[in-house]
Amino acid sequence: MKPAADSAPRRGAEIVDKAQHPLREMVVIFLANRAAMVASIVLSIVVLAAIFGPMLHPVDPFEMVWAPFTPPGQDGFVLGTDYLGRDMLAALLNGGRVSLTIGLVAALMSVFIGISFGALAGFYRGLVEEVLMRITEFFQVLPTLLFSMVIVALFGASLEVVTIAIGVVSWTAVARITRAEFLRIRELEYVTASRAAGASNVTLMTRVILPNALPPIIVQAALMVGSAILFEAGLAFLGLSDPNVVSWGQIIGSNRPYILDAGFTVTIPGLAIFVTVLSISLIGDGLNDALNPKLRAR
Amino acid sequence: MNFLRQTAVRLGYAIALLLAVVVLNFVLIHIAPGDIADTIAGDMGGATEEVMAKIRADYGLDKPFIVQLGLYMGNVVRFDFGYSFFFNTPVTSLIAERLPATLLLVFSAQLLALVVGVVLGVISAQRPNGMLSHFVTLLALFGYSAPVFWTGIMLLIGLSLMLPLFPVAGMVDARLMDAPMWRQYLDVLHHLLLPALTLASIFLALYSRLCRASMLEVLGADYIRTARAKGLTEREIVYKHALKNSLGPVVTLAGLQFSAVVSGAVLVETVFSWPGLGTLALQSILARDTPTILGILFFSALVVIVGNLLTDLVLRLIDPRIRSGGG
Numbered sequence: 065m066k067p068a069a070d071s072a073p074r075r076g077a078e079i080v081d082k083a084q085h086p087l088r089e090m091v092v093i094f095l096a097n098r099a100a101m102v103a104s105i106v107l108s109i110v111v112l113a114a115i116f117g118p119m120l121h122p123v124d125p126f127e128m129v130w131a132p133f134t135p136p137g138q139d140g141f142v143l144g145t146d147y148l149g150r151d152m153l154a155a156l157l158n159g160g161r162v163s164l165t166i167g168l169v170a171a172l173m174s175v176f177i178g179i180s181f182g183a184l185a186g187f188y189r190g191l192v193e194e195v196l197m198r199i200t201e202f203f204q205v206l207p208t209l210l211f212s213m214v215i216v217a218l219f220g221a222s223l224e225v226v227t228i229a230i231g232v233v234s235w236t237a238v239a240r241i242t243r244a245e246f247l248r249i250r251e252l253e254y255v256t257a258s259r260a261a262g263a264s265n266v267t268l269m270t271r272v273i274l275p276n277a278l279p280p281i282i283v284q285a286a287l288m289v290g291s292a293i294l295f296e297a298g299l300a301f302l303g304l305s306d307p308n309v310v311s312w313g314q315i316i317g318s319n320r321p322y323i324l325d326a327g328f329t330v331t332i333p334g335l336a337i338f339v340t341v342l343s344i345s346l347i348g349d350g351l352n353d354a355l356n357p358k359l360r361a362r
Numbered sequence: 363m364n365f366l367r368q369t370a371v372r373l374g375y376a377i378a379l380l381l382a383v384v385v386l387n388f389v390l391i392h393i394a395p396g397d398i399a400d401t402i403a404g405d406m407g408g409a410t411e412e413v414m415a416k417i418r419a420d421y422g423l424d425k426p427f428i429v430q431l432g433l434y435m436g437n438v439v440r441f442d443f444g445y446s447f448f449f450n451t452p453v454t455s456l457i458a459e460r461l462p463a464t465l466l467l468v469f470s471a472q473l474l475a476l477v478v479g480v481v482l483g484v485i486s487a488q489r490p491n492g493m494l495s496h497f498v499t500l501l502a503l504f505g506y507s508a509p510v511f512w513t514g515i516m517l518l519i520g521l522s523l524m525l526p527l528f529p530v531a532g533m534v535d536a537r538l539m540d541a542p543m544w545r546q547y548l549d550v551l552h553h554l555l556l557p558a559l560t561l562a563s564i565f566l567a568l569y570s571r572l573c574r575a576s577m578l579e580v581l582g583a584d585y586i587r588t589a590r591a592k593g594l595t596e597r598e599i600v601y602k603h604a605l606k607n608s609l610g611p612v613v614t615l616a617g618l619q620f621s622a623v624v625s626g627a628v629l630v631e632t633v634f635s636w637p638g639l640g641t642l643a644l645q646s647i648l649a650r651d652t653p654t655i656l657g658i659l660f661f662s663a664l665v666v667i668v669g670n671l672l673t674d675l676v677l678r679l680i681d682p683r684i685r686s687g688g689g
Contacts, residue, residue: 202386204618205379205670207662209625210643214655217647218390290507297509298629302644316512320633327519334512342507 093354100350103343110340114164117157125155125310133326146315146329147322155310156336162311163337166227167293173231174292175238175285179274182242187250187269193243200239208233209298216304223306230295234288241284245277279355283348290344297337312337365678372674376667383663384438387656388431443657448649453657457639461661463533464638468620468627468665470554471561476616479566483573483612484605490578498574502567510626514560514633521556528556531635557634561626565619569612576608583607610681617673620666 094100123129128149136144136152143152185196215229249255250273258272297313299305305314312333319329418424425433437444443453486495522530529535533553538546580586581604589599628640635641639658646654 202379202382204621205663205666206383207621207624207628207659207666209628210640210659210662213628213643213647214387214390214659217650217655294509298511298625301509301511301629302632304647313509313511316509316515320515323515323519324523330512330515330519334509334516337512338504338508341509342503345503345506 090354094350097350097353099346100353103346103350106339107343107347110160110336110343111164113157114160118154118161121153121157123151123154125150125158127151133322133329135326136328136332143332144326144328146319147326152315152329152332155315156312156333159310159312159315159333160336160340162223162306162309163293163296163313164340166223166230166296166311167289170227170230170234170292170296171285171288173227174233174235174288175281177231178235178238179242179281181235181239182244183246183269183274183277185239186243186246187265187273189247196239197243200236203233204236206233209295212295212299213302213304216299221304221306223309226296226299226305229299230292234292234295238281238284238288241280242277245280246273249273249276283352283355286348286351287345290341290348293337293341293344372671376671379667380660380663381435381438384435384656384660385431387659388434391652391656392427392430438660443660444653446646446651446654448646448651448654453653456642456654457657457661460637460639460642463636464624464627464631464640464662465665466550466554467557467561467631467636467638468623468669470558471627471630472565472616472620472623472669474558475562475564475566475569476612478562479569480573480605480609480612482567483570484577484600486570487574487577487581488600490574495574498567498570502571505564505567508563509629510560510564511629511633513563514557514630517556517560518633529553533637557630557636560633561623561630564626565616565623568619569616572615573608573612576611577604580604580608606680610677613673613676613680617670617677620669620673623669624662624665 129151130139130141130145130149132145132147132149134141134145134149138144141151141153143156146152146155181196181200185193185200211233212229215232216225219225219229246269250268255268255272258268263272296305296311297316300311300313301317301320303314303317305311315333316330319326323330415424441454443457445451446453446456449456482494482498486492486498489495518530522528529552533550534546535549535553538549541549577600581600586599586604589603594603627638628643630636631638631640632644639662643655643658643662645651646658
């Protein structure tokens with residue numbers, strides 16, 4: 065697995081000599097990264113399973129359908145049943161929907177907050193930067209999980225609250241990266257040129273600087289989806305998630321007291337989280353190679 | 363003198379951050395639906411409007427927000443976090459009882475991750491494409507992608523239930539109450555190992571990868587070539603000259619991770635029933651025990667801030683350039 069990832073950039077660089085368009089160059093490098101390609105396929109399967117799985121396997125994950133702790137494969141239950149005799153496969157498919165959705169929406173939210181903070185701080189500098197970066201530091205000191213736990217406990221464990229609780233605490237890395245990029249790019253000549261041509265501050269930020277600052281932000285955003293999924297799993301594991309829906313972390317949390325009787329009820333959803341987040345981080349690595357060619361020489 | 367002034371500025375800044383944490387949490391509790399009176403009334407099985415008003419007056423909830431905040435801040439400065447009506451104890455003594463366990467877990471996990479991470483990093487830097495390098499990369503991917511509570515449960519199933527090598531839960535063995543001190547310390551260490559390893563698993567390989575990269579960079583520097591030309595042994599070059607200069611980034615990263623370590627500790631404590639702040643936080647959140655929640659948030663932020671200050675201190679110790687105020 066690893067040798068592939070190590071030799072991929074070099075092989076990518078060879079191919080690039082023939083490629084012309086930058087976009088094509090990116091795609092070529094990404095496709096040459098074997099780990100990232102395998103990860104993309106795995107992630108596609110996970111996403112498809114979450115979208116279509118519940119339709120193809122229409123069993124209510126809350127309904128008790130069979131004897132508890134039926135091992136995987138027995139009596140027609142592919143992944144067995146949990147401590148209440150509920151179908152694990154149904155729980156896993158439905159849980160995937162919830163975990164992936166929350167992960168994606170929470171990550172989008174934190175990327176949006178992070179870009180706004182970073183862009184304003186890096187563009188205006190001075191007092192604005194000082195205040196915004198102090199707020200960022202404040203959120204870095206806050207133990208994020210504890211803070212989210214409090215938000216969920218205070219405002220109720222609905223899907224929306226959980227998503228917001230994750231989004232509002234995990235944007236600091238994006239803010240720092242965006243600010244650093246803005247600080248660098250705002251001094252470049254084409255920005256000065258645009259300004260001289262009469263571009264407004266908003267135009268400069270959103271149309272001139274932001275598109276050029278995007279590559280590292282996109283890589284970080286991909287990783288954020290993974291960490292948001294982990295974050296949601298942690299909250300759900302603690303029992304702080306919407307009691308009306310199944311999610312991967314919640315399956316682990318509710319089956320934890322019975323690991324002696326049926327370890328698989330905890331192992332399987334954990335593997336699902338692990339494989340999903342692993343795929344996302346490998347894709348992130350691949351994107352990093354493809355989008356930041358300068359770093360490739362590492 | 364410069365050193366003292368820098369330290370004072372940092373301390374002042376840390377205190378300001380802590381107070382900001384208190385204000386934010388107080389504001390949150392206030393905009394959230396429901397208050398202490400509702401909780402108490404709920405416990406009593408319902409109450410009339412008059413009783414509710416009486417409870418609100420007793421807890422000072424009828425005063426304006428700013429006054430309440432001011433009163434609370436005044437108490438916080440004196441380390442008085444109020445009374446937990448769920449545990450029937452002052453919050454401060456409740457936390458004092460649980461804080462040492464969390465500190466032990468957080469700092470031993472960080473230490474374990476740093477020491478093992480640096481050792482692995484140094485060895486794999488000497489053979490950048492060797493087996494160990496690849497192993498560390500895989501370990502880093504695992505640490506980043508596996509949910510820490512799941513890692514903990516897997517270790518628990520493997521090393522406590524299937525092979526009974528480690529205790530399943532808690533921090534001390536009640537049967538050792540009368541045993542000599544050293545035996546009890548050993549017992550705590552025995553209980554600590556799995557939780558600390560679980561928590562360290564998130565960060566260990568991260569540190570080791572950075573250490574490897576930083577070592578590789580340093581090993582290519584001119585002064586290393588000079589050291590080689592002087593005829594120093596490889597061991598002296600790596601451990602005396604290169605390691606010292608490549609530790610900086612690793613320590614900095616470790617400092618940045620403190621908030622994540624404390625967050626991870628909440629989950630690890632729950633898995634291993636570790637009697638720390640994390641398990642207390644979950645209990646008090648489920649019980650809507652506001653004073654305790656606020657107290658825990660304050661102290662967990664304090665742990666992060668102290669961790670950051672310690673990181674600064676270590677950085678100064680290993681890098682004289684920072685000490686002279688260059689950074």
